[in-house]
Amino acid sequence: MVCKLRKIRVIASLLSICVAAVFLTSSWNYLRLQKSSYCGCNQCLTDGDPCIRERIISAPKPFLSIKNKITEDIFNWWKRLQGEKRNFTYYNEAVDTVFKVIPPFPDFAEPSPDRCKICAVVGNSANLKGSRYGPLIDFHDIVIRINRGRTKGYEADVGTKTTYHIMYPESATYLENTTRLIMFPFKSSDFLWLMKKLNPGENGAVNSKLIANKNLVTILSPEFMKYVHEAWLGNKGYYPSTGFLTFALSLFLCDEVTVFGFGADSDGNWSHYFERLGNKNLKTGAHPGGYEYDVMVQLDKKKKIRFFKGW
Numbered sequence: 001m002v003c004k005l006r007k008i009r010v011i012a013s014l015l016s017i018c019v020a021a022v023f024l025t026s027s028w029n030y031l032r033l034q035k036s037s038y039c040g041c042n043q044c045l046t047d048g049d050p051c052i053r054e055r056i057i058s059a060p061k062p063f064l065s066i067k068n069k070i071t072e073d074i075f076n077w078w079k080r081l082q083g084e085k086r087n088f089t090y091y092n093e094a095v096d097t098v099f100k101v102i103p104p105f106p107d108f109a110e111p112s113p114d115r116c117k118i119c120a121v122v123g124n125s126a127n128l129k130g131s132r133y134g135p136l137i138d139f140h141d142i143v144i145r146i147n148r149g150r151t152k153g154y155e156a157d158v159g160t161k162t163t164y165h166i167m168y169p170e171s172a173t174y175l176e177n178t179t180r181l182i183m184f185p186f187k188s189s190d191f192l193w194l195m196k197k198l199n200p201g202e203n204g205a206v207n208s209k210l211i212a213n214k215n216l217v218t219i220l221s222p223e224f225m226k227y228v229h230e231a232w233l234g235n236k237g238y239y240p241s242t243g244f245l246t247f248a249l250s251l252f253l254c255d256e257v258t259v260f261g262f263g264a265d266s267d268g269n270w271s272h273y274f275e276r277l278g279n280k281n282l283k284t285g286a287h288p289g290g291y292e293y294d295v296m297v298q299l300d301k302k303k304k305i306r307f308f309k310g311w
Contacts, residue, residue, distance in 0.1 A: 039111050039112070039113065039115055039116055039117070039255035039256075040112070040113055040114050040115050040116040040255070041116040041118070041255045041256050043256065043303070044111075044255055044256075045251055045254075045255065045256070045257065045304055045305075046111075049302060049304065052299075052302075052304060055231050055232070056251055056252070058231070059224065059227055059231070059252065060221065060223045060224055060227055061221065061223075061224075062220060062221060062224040062249055062252055063106040063108070063218050063219060063220060063221055063224075064095065064219045064220070064221045065099075065104060065105045065106055066099055066104040066105065067105070068221065069092070069095065070221060070222050070223050071223075072088045074222055074223045074226060075088045075091055075222065076088075077222070077226050078186075078222035078225065078226065079091075079187075081186050081187075081225075081238070081239045082186045082187050083187075084187045084188060086188045086189075090188055091188045091191075094188045094189075094191035094192055095191055097191065097192070097195055098191045098192075098194055098195050098219070101194075101195055101198050101199060101214055102194075102198065102214055102215075102217040102218075102219075103215060103217070103218075106218045107218075108218070108253065111255065115255060116255050116256070117141055117142055117253070117254045117255050117256070118140050118141045118142070118254065118255065118256045118258075119140055119141065119142040119143070119144060119250050119253065119254035119256065119257050119258070120136075120137045120140040120142070120143045120144065120159075120258050120259075120260060121144045121146075121246060121247050121250045121257060121258070121259050121260070122137060122143060122144065122145050122146070122149060122158060122159070122260050122261050123146060123149075123243050123246075123259070123260065123261030123262040123263075124146060124147060124148070124149045124243075124261055124272045124273060124274070125261045125262055125263050125264075125271070125272070125273065125310065126271040126272060126273050127261065127263050127273075127309060127310030128154075128157050128158055128260065128261045128273040128310050129157060129273045129310075130157065131157050131260075131308070131310045132156055132157060133157055133158065133159070133260055133308060133310070134154075134155050134156045134157055134158055134159040134160070135159070136159075136308075137158060137159035137161070137260060138159040138160055138161045140161075140258065141163075142163040142164065142253070142254060143159060143161040143162055143163050143164075144163065144164045144165075144166065144246060144250060144253075145162050145164070145165050145166070146165075146166045146167070146242060146243055146246050147166065147167050147168075147171035147173075147242060148167075148171055148173050148272075148274070149165075149261075149274070150173070150274055153274075154273060154274060157273065158260075158261070158273065162175075162176070162179050163179070163180060164179070164180045164181075164182055164253070165179050165180070165181055165182070165212075166182050166183075166184060166242060166245075166246045166249075167181070167183065167184070167242075168183060168184045168185065168186055168190060168242070169189075169190055169193045169194075171242070172197070172211060174209060174210075174211055174212075175211065175212040175213075177213045178213070178216075179212065179213075179216070180216045180217075180218065181211070181212035181213075181216060181217045181218070182217075182218050182219070182220060182249070183217065183218070183219050183220065184220045184225075184242055184245060185219060185220065185222070191219075194217070194219075197210070197211035197212075198210060198211065198212070198214040198217065199214075220245070220249065224245075224248075224249070225239065225240065225245060228240050228244070228245055228248045232244075232248055232295060233288060233291060233292065233295070236288040236291050237288030237289075237291070237292075240288075240292070241289065241292060243262060243292070244292040244295075247259060247262075247292075247296065256305075257305045257306070258305065258306040258307075258308065259296055259300075259305055259306070259307045259308065260308050260310070261273065261310065262292075262293060262296060262307075262309075263293055263309060263310070264289065264290075264293075
């Protein structure tokens with residue numbers, strides 16, 4: 001009887017060990033899989049807050065490519081942003097034309113445990129004037145600038161480095177040959193404009209200057225624009241500003257994000273550090289500027305980003 005009880009206890013112990021081993025193995029595999037999308041930094045954007053993590057990992061692919069095009073439903077949402085009159089067929093033909101000139105697939109690395117990209121997103125707010133943020137901005141691995149944001153003459157406040165430059169036709173500026181252009185399209189004609197600017201000899205003067213290195217051009221997907229408007233702004237405003245779209249994009253390009261040059265001046269206008277604002281009643285137009293600003297402030301309070309307000 002004693003021997004029988006001992007056998008039962010041994011068997012029970014072995015079963016307990018097996019169950020514990022299976023549990024630990026399963027837990028380790030779960031944690032390993034969860035960790036697989038994290039970065040190599042000390043603090044990643046997806047760490048700690050499940051809501052923010054879910055919002056980031058649920059995003060669509062941010063860039064257009066030969067294989068990553070949009071549906072007609074997405075097109076119908078996008079075309080109302082700036083009153084697009086052309087149809088979905090015309091849009092697709094314009095996109096296909098551009099991909100004959102620029103790389104058909106975006107060259108951006110996915111997040112991984114071996115990667116730690118530290119980025120500065122530099123807006124154009126007048127609050128950068130006198131900030132002396134230049135050296136701090138240049139310290140980052142990647143510096144993202146927006147629209148007509150410039151460095152010459154403002155180096156002490158905005159730095160000198162530019163890795164990615166965000167723009168669309170109405171806000172275009174010529175870029176250095178080593179700077180990556182990320183175009184934000186708001187209408188079908190933007191794609192044709194880009195093609196002309198990357199092949200000026202075919203459509204203009206023979207010695208016309210290229211707007212950017214055509215091998216370093218990427219185009220934001222309208223699907224990503226829609227995602228930002230819904231997931232990050234709750235459909236507030238008519239559509240997101242270029243600045244906020246850039247900020248949202250940085251959460252996917254980078255593992256740590258620092259923001260500079262966002263926010264209104266004392267009149268409530270989003271004026272620029274490099275020019276005086278002529279229209280004092282411009283405010284933020286169709287964009288929910290105040291709400292966008294508050295989103296970044298809250299992320300800073302949660303220590304998900306660093307936000308330098310200037311002044």
